Amino acid sequence: MKVSGECLPCLVERGFRQIALLTEDEKTRIEALKAMLKVLCEEFQEEASPARLGALRDRAIKNFFHGRDPYAEVKRRSNQLALKMLPEAEAFLAEAEGYERFRRACLAAAAANALEFDVKGYDFSLESLRLPFPELSFKIDETLKAYEYLKGKSGEIVYLCDNAGEIVFDRLLASTLKNIGFKITLVVKGSPILNDATVEDVEASGIRPLVDEVETIGDSPGLLWDEAPEKVKAKVREAVLTVAKGMGNYEALTELEGRLGIQVLFLLKAKCPPVARSINVKLGGLVALFRSL
Secondary structure (H helix, E strand, O other), rough: OOOOOOOOHHHHHHHHHHHHOOOOOOOOOOOOOEEEEHHHHOOOOOOOOHEEEEEEEHHHHHHOOOOOOOOOOOOOOHHHHHHHHHHHHHHHOOOOOOOHHHHHHHHHHHHHHHHHOOOOOOOOOOOOOOOOHHHHHEEEEHHHHHHHHHHHOOOOOEOOOOOOOOOOHHHHHHHHHHHHEEEEEEEEEEOOOEEEEHHHHHHHHOOOOHHHHHEEEEOOOOOOOOOOOOOHHHHHOOOOOEEEEHHHHHHHHHHHOOOOEEEEEEEOOOHHHHHHHHHHHOOOOEEEEEEOO
16 A cells, blocks of 8 residues: 555654653654654655554654654553453354354454554544444455355464554454364564554463464564565465454555465455545545455
8 A cells, every 4th residue: 555645744744743751841752743843855756655654653663762652551551441252242153153253253353443543533542432243334345255265174373463442352363263273373573663563462362372383573554565574474474374454464465465475354444534435445445455465
């Protein structure tokens, strides 16, 4: 997915909100903004990917503030809240079997992609979080295509996580895929970026016992192919399926269309207009896209 003009004010606003969390001093905020804007002015080109620009922006902020994480506390609270809500999601899956269980697990995982902060035009707070699972539905639902594709296959699935809190609900799909007979490699961020899940969140969420391996990809909002570790890239190439959570992974991986010969199941909530337009879904829609890249 390529950047649009609409992405620039979103990139700037999200960066400012992070800076505001890190300091109340106006002079420091302005200096941090200048450092961030310098990078965006240099890198904002029509062929750029929003995921890459987001990574470069956040690295500029991280460098300015010597690695401090503006979302550390909200990530901790997100995991705690999600764990309290998990029994409701488990009950949603409890009586389902076969494809219907797989669909419901995908739906819960996509709905949990709501846990994201400071996206321009997307009003979200932990206090307002509601995930009424039986009432939810996909606006685009290609889970049956994915399920039929997986029938009769064995091997490994790579699961690209997105946000803290959300990773708690990824337990449902990971365990469903394990029960079908697949090995799962979970991929999270190696260091803080936005409110994305890191190894610390793997432990806090309780998902580690449900997967076979945990790998990391650094500090980008999605899987940026030219930055990813060779081991992760090899696993993606060899995997039966890659499950890609969230907008960052959608933005990054769709840049690779026609290059890798892999199968990807994108699960996300379309929280910004450019992503919604790219998918041809209304803003806020839950999406399950099964694609060859």
